[in-house]
Amino acid sequence: MLEECRMSTPAEQSGTDYVIDAENVAEMARLTRQARFMTQALGLLPTPLDLTTCQKVLDIGCGPGEWIRELAERYRGLSITGIDTSKAMIGYARYLAQEQNLGQVNFQLMDARSKLAFADNSFDLVHARFVSGFLDRQSWPLLLAESLRVLGPNGILCVTEPVGMGFTTSPAFSRYQSLLAEAWARSGRTFFAGDQWGITPLLFRLVEQAGFGRVQSAAHVLNYSHGGPAHQDIIDDWRTALVLLQPFICKTGVASQEELDLLYARAMEEMQAPDFCAVLFFQTVWGYKPA
Numbered sequence: 001m002l003e004e005c006r007m008s009t010p011a012e013q014s015g016t017d018y019v020i021d022a023e024n025v026a027e028m029a030r031l032t033r034q035a036r037f038m039t040q041a042l043g044l045l046p047t048p049l050d051l052t053t054c055q056k057v058l059d060i061g062c063g064p065g066e067w068i069r070e071l072a073e074r075y076r077g078l079s080i081t082g083i084d085t086s087k088a089m090i091g092y093a094r095y096l097a098q099e100q101n102l103g104q105v106n107f108q109l110m111d112a113r114s115k116l117a118f119a120d121n122s123f124d125l126v127h128a129r130f131v132s133g134f135l136d137r138q139s140w141p142l143l144l145a146e147s148l149r150v151l152g153p154n155g156i157l158c159v160t161e162p163v164g165m166g167f168t169t170s171p172a173f174s175r176y177q178s179l180l181a182e183a184w185a186r187s188g189r190t191f192f193a194g195d196q197w198g199i200t201p202l203l204f205r206l207v208e209q210a211g212f213g214r215v216q217s218a219a220h221v222l223n224y225s226h227g228g229p230a231h232q233d234i235i236d237d238w239r240t241a242l243v244l245l246q247p248f249i250c251k252t253g254v255a256s257q258e259e260l261d262l263l264y265a266r267a268m269e270e271m272q273a274p275d276f277c278a279v280l281f282f283q284t285v286w287g288y289k290p291a
């Protein structure tokens, strides 16, 4: 597994700021599995959201398109567009949508850190899940402003992000998490000092500042302690993700490859131990474009 993941080119060669090489098939397989269990755990959308008047949906950083295909299956009347910078993700997403006869779905190569190639008022719902891996301090407000522009009046923006890497009883995993937080900070992605990476405390305010009204939020907790139903899925996800993140961490100079290799081996062992306990948290924030 380690060697297959490492056959990837460094993330920066794909021309995005994503912390993992999204052209690597190991990432595509990981995101496909991850999207399935995350949608199962978090739901497609927050329950208070009413899609009855929605016709057009945009999914930003859609990856292999799992979320979109599931939405399309559930709401046959929706027209859904997914954008992503990875050719591999978009190609695979198009192939699966065609195979499933989802004619109302389309996927486009597009960089969500720039002005979006859509006219004003094009969508009724803009959705973005787990996109902080390619956004820095400057690009978050730009993306939210673009989401407001492409939404029609009363259109909904819905963003879901993890609260860092959660909390576990594994010392090696915690150390990995600190190194990643440091790498995150050194690459201009962190909004505040501390040991946690991510957008958690700011997301609500950024959405309000972008001009959205009736902003609301919801929290989710996912327990993946040993013996529980989510344990193996999440461990499998980390098994790949922690390797795929190594070029990014090393490039920032936070840790050497040797240090990461040792930590990785220890973390994997500790996370398989019968007394391993862990939780992941997620925050969803949504708001409406003023009419």
Ligand SMILES: C[S@@+](CC[C@H](N)C(=O)[O-])C[C@H]1O[C@@H](n2cnc3c(N)ncnc32)[C@H](O)[C@@H]1O
Pocket: 016, 017, 018, 022, 031, 034, 035, 060, 061, 062, 063, 064, 066, 067, 083, 084, 085, 086, 089, 110, 111, 112, 113, 128, 129, 130, 131, 133, 134
């Ligand atoms: C963690 S994945 C999220 C996948 C999906 N949203 C989900 O919830 O299953 C992040 C995705 O963002 C894409 N990405 C990276 N840089 C991007 C950019 N600048 N613009 C749009 N998408 C980008 C990656 O290729 C990857 O598919």
